[in-house]
Amino acid sequence: MRLHRNLVFATLDALSEIFNEGAYADKVIAKTLKRDKRWGARDRGFIAETTYEIVRWKRLYAEIAEVKEPFDRENLFRIFTVWATLRGIKLPDWPQFEGTPTRRIKGKFDSLSKIRKMRESIPDWLDEVGVAELGEKTWEKEIAALNQQAPVLLRVNTLKTTPEKLQQLLKEEEIIVHKIKGYPEALQLEERANVFQTQAFKDGLFEVQDASSQLVAHFLEVKPGMRVVDTCAGAGGKTLHLAALMENKGQIIATDIYGNKLKELKRRAKRAGAHNIEPREIDSTKVIKKLYNTADRVLIDAPCSGLGVLSRNPDAKWKLQPEFIDNIKKTQAEIIAKYSKILKPGGKMVYATCSILPSENQQQVEFFLASDEGKDFKLVKDQKLLSSETGFDGFYMALLEKKE
Ligand SMILES: C[S@@+](CC[C@H](N)C(=O)[O-])C[C@H]1O[C@@H](n2cnc3c(N)ncnc32)[C@H](O)[C@@H]1O
Numbered sequence: 001m002r003l004h005r006n007l008v009f010a011t012l013d014a015l016s017e018i019f020n021e022g023a024y025a026d027k028v029i030a031k032t033l034k035r036d037k038r039w040g041a042r043d044r045g046f047i048a049e050t051t052y053e054i055v056r057w058k059r060l061y062a063e064i065a066e067v068k069e070p071f072d073r074e075n076l077f078r079i080f081t082v083w084a085t086l087r088g089i090k091l092p093d094w095p096q097f098e099g100t101p102t103r104r105i106k107g108k109f110d111s112l113s114k115i116r117k118m119r120e121s122i123p124d125w126l127d128e129v130g131v132a133e134l135g136e137k138t139w140e141k142e143i144a145a146l147n148q149q150a151p152v153l154l155r156v157n158t159l160k161t162t163p164e165k166l167q168q169l170l171k172e173e174e175i176i177v178h179k180i181k182g183y184p185e186a187l188q189l190e191e192r193a194n195v196f197q198t199q200a201f202k203d204g205l206f207e208v209q210d211a212s213s214q215l216v217a218h219f220l221e222v223k224p225g226m227r228v229v230d231t232c233a234g235a236g237g238k239t240l241h242l243a244a245l246m247e248n249k250g251q252i253i254a255t256d257i258y259g260n261k262l263k264e265l266k267r268r269a270k271r272a273g274a275h276n277i278e279p280r281e282i283d284s285t286k287v288i289k290k291l292y293n294t295a296d297r298v299l300i301d302a303p304c305s306g307l308g309v310l311s312r313n314p315d316a317k318w319k320l321q322p323e324f325i326d327n328i329k330k331t332q333a334e335i336i337a338k339y340s341k342i343l344k345p346g347g348k349m350v351y352a353t354c355s356i357l358p359s360e361n362q363q364q365v366e367f368f369l370a371s372d373e374g375k376d377f378k379l380v381k382d383q384k385l386l387s388s389e390t391g392f393d394g395f396y397m398a399l400l401e402k403k404e
Pocket residue numbers: 231232233234235236237238239255256257258261282301302303304331335
């Protein structure tokens with residue numbers, strides 16, 4: 001690989017915004033990629049992937065480079081040099097690379113790799129939480145898996161096509177995808193590509209959605225004609241899947257506290273040809289109260305720490321704070337207590353998170369079942385999805401039934 005000055009500089013600018021100004025990596029990268037229209041797919045790939053890699057390994061690389069935050073331009077260059085050296089990339093004869101201590105960088109990498117929080121490049125508190133919640137052995141494997149680059153997965157929109165037809169259409173656009181066993185609507189990309197530019201995407205034939213997340217709608221056991229409430233619908237990843245499983249028949253009420261996310265859901269539903277979704281912003285307590293005892297199925301895809309999706313969102317390692325996790329757990333408990341009332345007797349409800357912490361998952365379900373609000377519910381089944389076991393995002397889902 002040859003390093004190009006303008007791509008390296010664009011990467012350093014992006015890193016400065018992410019590390020020093022607290023900006024979100026995905027937003028900064030999207031903005032940076034718009035900077036130069038002449039950049040081709042490879043150039044864009046270099047900027048996006050290098051930025052994400054350096055964000056992922058920030059602690060380890062900063063330690064090796066012997067630099068401390070906030071990082072000035074020279075510090076960022078030193079971090080970049082560590083990245084390039086460890087990747088075995090030949091450094092060009094730019095003044096910034098003069099006197100690079102290649103052997104020292106490799107030696108420090110070897111010695112720091114013996115310490116988990118350095119090797120896995122995570123804050124001290126996260127390492128402590130991981131061990132306390134999952135135990136040393138599981139945490140060790142899980143954090144290593146969560147540090148791998150995530151594969152790109154598509155969910156085929158069965159309202160419009162089949163996995164086989166989409167596979168063929170994408171092949172015509174030079175994108176090779178494979179089916180994966182146990183995930184009926186999932187197609188995995190052989191190589192990263194900008195799938196959003198394809199005609200198939202514009203025609204609403206698929207959404208980008210991780211394989212673990214694709215299991216949630218199935219877990220809810222929906223049928224065409226049911227009345228379903230997706231309580232934390234956001235921009236509708238799972239709502240759209242529910243609509244497809246229900247073959248556009250019945251009704252899905254999609255609620256969220258953020259109206260702008262529901263607007264995006266509306267746009268996506270239109271593209272997907274999903275006609276049975278009714279978005280409702282939760283702008284007063286009445287919105288939820290009106291729905292009490294009305295639904296055959298309720299999905300609570302709860303807000304969470306997001307620790308199961310670190311491989312796609314490595315930035316969260318640095319943005320997440322332990323206080324946020326404590327607060328979100330309180331929100332989760334309140335949400336289950338309140339939104340479970342939407343279910344009719346005999347109905348079923350799924351509580352799901354993209355977290356791997358039992359305190360956000362099994363323990364929330366146990367707490368609910370032992371509470372007054374949960375006394376009419378029983379746990380039918382639950383599933384803990386660890387990235388180290390599936391190769392996809394970490395997730396949790398529990399199916400609960402309300403007694404007749
Ligand atoms: C895990 S995300 C949902 C992702 C979405 N279901 C999907 O599949 O794309 C959790 C959502 O809960 C919403 N949320 C947070 N607090 C909430 C509350 N008290 N009631 C309803 N939604 C809430 C957030 O805005 C966010 O969109």
